[in-house]
Amino acid sequence: SAMANEPASVVFKVYCLTVMTLVAATYTVTLRYTRTVSSDMYFSTTAVCMAEVIKLALSLGMLARESGGFSRWKSALVDHVVRSPRELLKLSVPSIVYAIQNNMAFIALSNLDAAVYQVTYQLKIPCTALCTVLMLHRSLSQLQWFSVFMLCVGVTLVQWKPAELTKVQVVQSPFIGFFAVAIAVLCSGFAGVYFEKVLKSSDTSLWVRNIQMYLSGILVTGIGVYLTDGPHVMAQGFFYGYTPWVCLVVFLASVGGLYTSVVVKYTDNIMKSFSAAAAIVLSTVASVLLFGLQITVTFGTGALLVCISIYLYGLPKQDTSVLARPDASKPTREKIIPM
Numbered sequence: 001s002a003m004a005n006e007p008a009s010v011v012f013k014v015y016c017l018t019v020m021t022l023v024a025a026t027y028t029v030t031l032r033y034t035r036t037v038s039s040d041m042y043f044s045t046t047a048v049c050m051a052e053v054i055k056l057a058l059s060l061g062m063l064a065r066e067s068g069g070f071s072r073w074k075s076a077l078v079d080h081v082v083r084s085p086r087e088l089l090k091l092s093v094p095s096i097v098y099a100i101q102n103n104m105a106f107i108a109l110s111n112l113d114a115a116v117y118q119v120t121y122q123l124k125i126p127c128t129a130l131c132t133v134l135m136l137h138r139s140l141s142q143l144q145w146f147s148v149f150m151l152c153v154g155v156t157l158v159q160w161k162p163a164e165l166t167k168v169q170v171v172q173s174p175f176i177g178f179f180a181v182a183i184a185v186l187c188s189g190f191a192g193v194y195f196e197k198v199l200k201s202s203d204t205s206l207w208v209r210n211i212q213m214y215l216s217g218i219l220v221t222g223i224g225v226y227l228t229d230g231p232h233v234m235a236q237g238f239f240y241g242y243t244p245w246v247c248l249v250v251f252l253a254s255v256g257g258l259y260t261s262v263v264v265k266y267t268d269n270i271m272k273s274f275s276a277a278a279a280i281v282l283s284t285v286a287s288v289l290l291f292g293l294q295i296t297v298t299f300g301t302g303a304l305l306v307c308i309s310i311y312l313y314g315l316p317k318q319d320t321s322v323l324a325r326p327d328a329s330k331p332t333r334e335k336i337i338p339m
Contacts, residue, residue, distance in 0.1 A: 008266035020259040024279035027252040042241030043229045049221040054254035056214040063207035080208045092216035094191040101187035104180040111177030118159045120181045125273045127189035147312035157302025192269040
């Protein structure tokens with residue numbers, strides 16, 4: 001794979017980030033529509049499982065395109081999937097961790113006020129940055145750290161909703177809620193950076209890696225269907241309540257997942273967080289136009305912070321090596337060292 005070794009062009013990176021952002025925004029709006037407007041409610045667990053199946057199918061197709069012939073495609077699959085149980089296990093880690101993350105998010109939402117949950121859950125952005133520094137031995141400039149936390153605040157404000165005065169039926173435990181959020185945040189940061197490390201530490205094709213990951217993804221989400229909606233799915237069928245709109249949601253989730261893996265391969269997980277933030281802003285704007293939501297001052301402020309933080313993070317790093325050195329009085333040596 002020649003592409004794996006060449007650095008991706010800036011245009012390609014921007015294209016991938018843009019598509020990923022637009023797909024995520026469309027997905028959010030469509031998902032909201034299917035969860036509020038449609039009559040027969042589909043099982044969300046089956047939708048998640050179907051998205052993994054489609055991701056696998058699309059990745060198989062992309063690998064076929066990359067291999068350029070059936071025999072090479074088949075041998076790639078045999079080598080990397082059938083004969084590599086260790087590689088499969090290695091890539092089942094993110095799938096399992098994401099499953100834990102989703103369950104923790106559910107527990108957290110059941111035990112915390114929605115607004116509190118939104119704020120604490122955004123800590124996954126700095127957590128991802130921290131995992132990137134620790135696991136990939138990368139350094140972030142002070143400005144980049146600042147932009148990461150600014151993004152965190154921006155996303156929080158964008159999603160801030162004034163508390164609805166509803167009586168909570170279940171007994172909530174803030175301690176359990178915060179504990180669940182903490183685990184979800186750590187899972188989110190770890191799983192993303194772990195996948196990035198696996199992608200970048202070898203020349204194995206991105207599509208092979210995706211196939212390895214989505215195989216375990218199908219298994220994990222399939223178990224999720226069985227545990228959560230087993231009896232209902234048995235009674236009403238796997239595709240109960242599926243409309244063309246629901247199919248679109250599943251398709252968008254799949255395409256979004258593939259673009260996410262491309263973005264992680266050619267940029268990094270922190271850029272993924274920035275793209276996700278931009279998608280939240282876009283989908284809210286779209287919801288205003290489609291569902292008549294009211295734009296608030298907090299949303300406007302948050303959206304502005306998100307945009308500024310994305311800009312700041314992308315600025316070229318300032319070279320502070322001269323300033324950092326104690327012997328900065330000898331600048332002649334600095335000039336010789338190529339940066």
